[in-house]
Amino acid sequence: MSEYFFGLGKGWMPAKADKIARQFDAYLVNHTDPGCSCGHGCRNDCPANHRHWFACINLGAPFDGERATKVLSALEQAGIKAKVY
Numbered sequence: 770m771s772e773y774f775f776g777l778g779k780g781w782m783p784a785k786a787d788k789i790a791r792q793f794d795a796y797l798v799n800h801t802d803p804g805c806s807c808g809h810g811c812r813n814d815c816p817a818n819h820r821h822w823f824a825c826i827n828l829g830a831p832f833d834g835e836r837a838t839k840v841l842s843a844l845e846q847a848g849i850k851a852k853v854y
Contacts, residue, residue: 771827772824772826772827773824773825773826773827773828773833773836773837774822774823775822775823775833775837775840775841776821776822776823776837776840776841777820777822778820778821778822778851779819779820779821780819780820781799781819781821782797782799782821782844782849782851783849785847786821786851789840789843789849790823790840792843793825793836793839793840793843794826794836795823795824795825795836795840796823796824796825797821797822797823798822798823798824799819799820800819800820800821800822801814801815801818801819801820802815802820804818805817805818823837823840
């Protein structure tokens with residue numbers, strides 16, 4: 770079974786965002802790309818390389834899009850601003 774990814778953005782999201790996503794059978798991924806992008810010589814944890822996205826089981830359209838909309842809407846209602854690309 771494949772996964773559906775949505776909500777890719779810059780920075781990390783708080784643990785509360787993961788709690789909200791799990792209410793809709795999705796989960797938050799906070800990731801750091803390797804290397805340094807800020808110019809300060811970071812090696813493995815450069816804040817400029819922090820990314821986030823959400824993942825869930827891929828059920829196909831229209832279910833995936835509906836779930837993504839529900840999660841992102843619930844985050845907005847909770848006051849969590851998603852920095853989505």
